[in-house]
Amino acid sequence: MFALRGAGRAERVYACGAAAGLLADLLLGDPRRGHPVAGFGRAAGAVERMLWRDHRGWGALHTAVCAGGAAAVGLVAARAVRRSPAASVALTAAATWAVVGGTSLGREARAVGSALEAGDVELARELLPRLCGRDPAGLDADGIARGVVESVAENTSDAVVGALVWGAVGGVPGLLAFRAVNTLDAMVGHKSARYRRFGWASARLDDVAGWPGARLTGALAVLAGGRPRDAVRAWRADAHRHPSPNAGVVEASFAGALGVRLGGTLSYGGRVEHRPVLNAPGRAVEVRDVDRAARLSRRIGLAAWGVCVGGRLLWRRR
Numbered sequence: 001m002f003a004l005r006g007a008g009r010a011e012r013v014y015a016c017g018a019a020a021g022l023l024a025d026l027l028l029g030d031p032r033r034g035h036p037v038a039g040f041g042r043a044a045g046a047v048e049r050m051l052w053r054d055h056r057g058w059g060a061l062h063t064a065v066c067a068g069g070a071a072a073v074g075l076v077a078a079r080a081v082r083r084s085p086a087a088s089v090a091l092t093a094a095a096t097w098a099v100v101g102g103t104s105l106g107r108e109a110r111a112v113g114s115a116l117e118a119g120d121v122e123l124a125r126e127l128l129p130r131l132c133g134r135d136p137a138g139l140d141a142d143g144i145a146r147g148v149v150e151s152v153a154e155n156t157s158d159a160v161v162g163a164l165v166w167g168a169v170g171g172v173p174g175l176l177a178f179r180a181v182n183t184l185d186a187m188v189g190h191k192s193a194r195y196r197r198f199g200w201a202s203a204r205l206d207d208v209a210g211w212p213g214a215r216l217t218g219a220l221a222v223l224a225g226g227r228p229r230d231a232v233r234a235w236r237a238d239a240h241r242h243p244s245p246n247a248g249v250v251e252a253s254f255a256g257a258l259g260v261r262l263g264g265t266l267s268y269g270g271r272v273e274h275r276p277v278l279n280a281p282g283r284a285v286e287v288r289d290v291d292r293a294a295r296l297s298r299r300i301g302l303a304a305w306g307v308c309v310g311g312r313l314l315w316r317r318r
Contacts, residue, residue: 062202074174077172095167096163100160149293153255154250157214158213185205210246216304227256234255234279
């Protein structure tokens with residue numbers, strides 16, 4: 001592991017713990033049952049049932065209780081093991097494994113891609129909701145493939161890079177808080193009638209928390225995608241046109257890096273959205289691009305670990 005001899009204890013703990021957590025994710029993926037994030041989701045749902053009102057203030061309280069509670073659990077755990085470097089590394093590894101989902105993201109994407117390659121569009125439609133919330137019923141094979149690539153791009157930031165960034169900034173509390181915020185956004189941050197006001201705070205906090213990870217993901221897509229000029233051009237020309245300040249960056253940079261067009265008309269829960277086309281000069285997404293996107297996501301995740309470790313070392317030396 002590079003240049004860690006001169007690093008402080010906290011930097012070594014993060015570097016080794018995050019590396020071990022990423023390795024655990026690579027070897028094990030997400031557990032089929034008893035995933036910590038699912039447990040958090042159940043707890044957040046219970047808090048929602050107690051606090052729900054059609055009001056932004058109550059939604060902000062829900063966000064503070066759930067995200068603050070996750071951060072507090074991480075802080076208590078980190079303090080409990082702070083005297084033991086080995087235990088601190090193990091805790092960081094466990095937290096990283098719990099919040100990072102790169103292997104499962106790639107596995108689910110490739111499962112849809114395999115179904116499409118076999119010509120089984122119905123199976124691909126059944127599998128697509130595991131990756132994203134859009135309605136697959138009216139999608140053909142290429143439309144499903146486009147949905148997978150867009151989901152891989154966005155979740156590379158949300159499920160891998162963003163977590164590593166906040167782990168580098170805040171250790172175990174940062175890891176858990178970021179995953180809590182991201183999970184809350186998925187649960188209540190959408191613009192349904194029930195959550196338009198109650199979920200406002202979760203959606204806005206997720207935008208803030210996801211900002212640095214999205215920009216790092218975009219930059220690494222430029223460097224690791226094989227088409228740096230196209231990725232930069234698509235980012236600069238199209239990212240700001242996307243309704244999400246973070247998803248626009250990663251989807252546009254992925255589109256340029258892969259040489260494909262993303263965006264356009266899609267449907268979420270029966271609600272049709274007409275999103276801008278990202279990287280218009282690119283070609284239409286094909287089934288083979290699913291595996292290409294998954295491989296790019298993996299390269300970005302590994303590079304993000306190096307950047308985050310290096311960033312901590314540079315910050316300490318300052």
